[in-house]
Amino acid sequence: MLGHLPYALAAWLILWGLYGIVTSRNLIHLVICLAVLQTSTYLILLAIGYKAGAVAPIYADMPAGTVAVDPVVQALMLTDIVVEATVVALLLAIAVQAHERGGSLDPARLCALKG
Amino acid sequence: MLAPWPVALPLVAAAFLAGLGDKLPRRLADAIAIGAAAITALCCALLLAGPPVVYWFGGIQPRSGTAIGIDFAIDANGAGLAVLSSLLILAALFFSLKYFDKPAHMFQVLLLVFLAGLCGFSLTGDLFDLFVFFEVMSAAAFGLCAYKSREVGPLQGAINFAVTNTAGAFITLSGIALLYSRTGALNLSHMHRMIAGHDDSLVLAAAALVCTGFLVKAAIVPFQFWLADAHAAAPTPACIVFSGAMVEAGLYAVARLQGALFGLPQLRTPLLAAGVATCLVGAVMCFAQRHLKRLLAFSTIAHAGVILCGIAVLEPGGLSGAGLYVVGHGLVKAALFLCAGMLLHRLQSIDELALHGRGREVPWVGVLFALGGLLLAGAPPTAMFFGDGAIHHALEAHPIARFAVTVASIATGAAVLRACGRIFLGLGPREPDAPGGGEQDEEPETEAAPIPWSMWVPAAFLLALAIGSAWLPREHAGSAAARMLDAHSWATQVLDRAQPAMPSPPPEEPLAKGLAHAALTVGLAIALALLTLFRKRLPEILRGPVRAVWNPLAGSLRALHTGAVGDQVAWLTLGVAALGASLVFS
């Protein structure tokens, strides 16, 4: 059962991220909550590809055949991290611009402004 | 050999344009963008005409049944969606030539990357690659939506769009991770072999999570709230691709995953229920709009519901109907959006009531618009007409879904025809300019000017294509749909390099039945449009009960569409939970 705790932790982070977005009154804060939501996916991937007692999949100083953890999930996590960084940058830019045009970072007030 | 180009070509062109765009003469930059999209369309069309192909990137073939590289597994459905996308992007590129006052090569770059994302998304045979291209498409779409960054509306729409879709995408990714842990594979066919026959709660929960992101993109109830805010505010050339191809891409992914990977009959009930709800919500909301682009956006939601109903029966008949419907709907809806864009360009407004009678200045736009409305209601001859018939045929055993699909056709057609009658014929009384529920007129992108050829030609071209699509080989679509749902034959082709025979197409609905049905929906749509326009002339005894039902119905639905991103994400959470619970706990 203990080995399943990382998966529960991932769900915990997903729900906190969603909670943050649902209750946010500031777009910059909201975007960071989205980033927290995303970190949960790193955790699931990490937990899935981990093998107890194995080494990192880097064979520079290791004989071939040494047991290593799954390299695929790590490749997926790298892609995931880049996606996170860029989506966050894009959303922050939109938020800043919305503040510039609408004078507020509060999603509720922007909504009202739009009419 | 053609397989990589629909992705590689637009990307290289986009990078080239973005790096050098402001140094090149405007004409040359335009030519490069349009040329790249045209060649992409050609490549996809050749792929569509050929048999299903599997292309392994890097030449990395599967080893003893284990896929190691990434493949494009191309069939008629995927290639067809890619052709549709590239045609719409082509129309968007033409339309945008004179749409912005300033040179818009950044807009072209965004469109080209969007195209590459759509193509990769429709062709790939790898689950994680599907997610990557989904994000390519999304990132470009967010940029397109916020392109008019001087107004609050588009920015607010882009925030709702980006936040809900990104949250959905991460939920999809968590589902992908769960599936990976079970199967140790990412190739769709390989994964299918690992989970076939083991549909325990892990696979069911993962299926719900994976589908969520795509259903958000497809604007299926209760994930639909973002769509109208984004589609109505985005620049018109972007709208046509959003409504005509992006929403459909989400549905395509659901069908593809069900066909090649899950094969879960349990998905039928929740998807049908969601489809019915989407048809009805979209129909009511569409009819209640006066902002033309919002009206068209909500009609897209209704039609997405129709397509989902076709997919959800999980039978070749319904799926091939959905495929034809996607083609017809995409072309018609894109033409309608272009008409709305021309009105905005020429008359500087997009509000149905404010434009009362003013459309007489541009009668040709009216003709295109009316034609689009009739085709949207299901009039022959388009692929949409045949698709509608096939979906009805497949829904024989589901009377509620049939009813919802019919309502969606009638209401959306009637809404477009009503707007058409009011704007271009000046029908009906001039309405008092009541502050309409949350819709503001849109700031035009240009000074009022005559409509250039680069705007009306794409619209007419798309409608002509829509009519031409009636002659698409329907048996081909039918057997492609049967093939799409046959995970086993996919797996032998992808992993064992066998070339399985094409299955025979499902039986078709008799044409007479389809024509009778179309006459009914189109007739009712016209009648409904006229009744709404001249409702003041009806006796109060008829108007009273209608008002008593309609006003609270439309009012409460409108009240749910608050446009607040927090509400939308709360609905999203509820939607995932409902979808997951209906699969896992049934």
Add this chain to the structure above:
Amino acid sequence: MIAPLQWLLFLLLAVTGPAVVLTREPVAQAVTVSFYGIVLALVFFLHQAPDVALSQIVVGAVALPLMILLAVAKVKRKEASRK
């Protein structure tokens, strides 16, 4: 078998994640999210994912907080010039 240090880090994640969400002030959040990013990177490093840990450090602990601060600074500049 998972060592106590790993459990400790997981616990830290379970606490700092909500802490980032509950920090409502963006500048303060840039600090908490940076800390959270470092904890994540440590988790990755301990679980034999050095490549990912490096990415996480450069993105989660440097680039992300930096972008937040830039965005906040731009918003503040605008507000100052409005007054």
Add this chain to the structure above:
Amino acid sequence: MKARLVLFGIGALGFAAVWFAGARKLDPMGSYHGAYGEILNAVSVPERHSTNVVSAVNFDYRGLDTLGEEFILYISVVAVAAILRKQKDEEEEDEDEAPTQLREAPDSDAVRLFGVGLVPVTVIFGLYMISHGSVSPGGGFQGGVVLATVPLVVYLCAGAKTYLRIAPPALAKGGEGLGAAGYALIGCLGVLAGKKFLENVVPLGTPGEAWSAGTITLLNLTVGVAVGTGFVELISSFVEELLRKAEK
């Protein structure tokens, strides 16, 4: 807000229940045994001469994903620049606004000295990471971000004018396009050689050395260029108006 929280609460409970029902069927953490990873761990050194298997997966076996990833980054940078750009007419209006403080070089010699010392170390570290992506942890992405911090350090230690001198906007933009297009063009090399797109057709070299693993190293390089210039452009987009003033 209250209705929203109730809605979310129900959804969250349902989500947790679905997640629990699914995740309890997972193998506990630490017991991975998938065939995919095992095969890749076994073949990537002999086949691709890349001792960093993650790099081999990212840039070779699953190279198409990284092409997509590269363009996600690229298009986001383009979109950020398009969204935050200012129109000419607005800039003139802005002239009347309260003067915003321009970042000049700091007075303290210690800060400048620190910057001077930091820059070469960062550059070398970044370049090492990019070029050794196929050997040891790191690669184009991580190295690119590290390199992108160099202009930032310059901006903080030597002011906006020097920043513009070492990272002129045209260079950043061109470098970005070059890096992004470069990935796709290296992919085309395979087709030119009569093989498949993204096929590793460049001589592989000796495992463990910097320029080994064929296209993996080349692709790392293009990613390094694209990511480095991309992040510089992102930063520039956010401080655009300050840079404009420095230019005048």
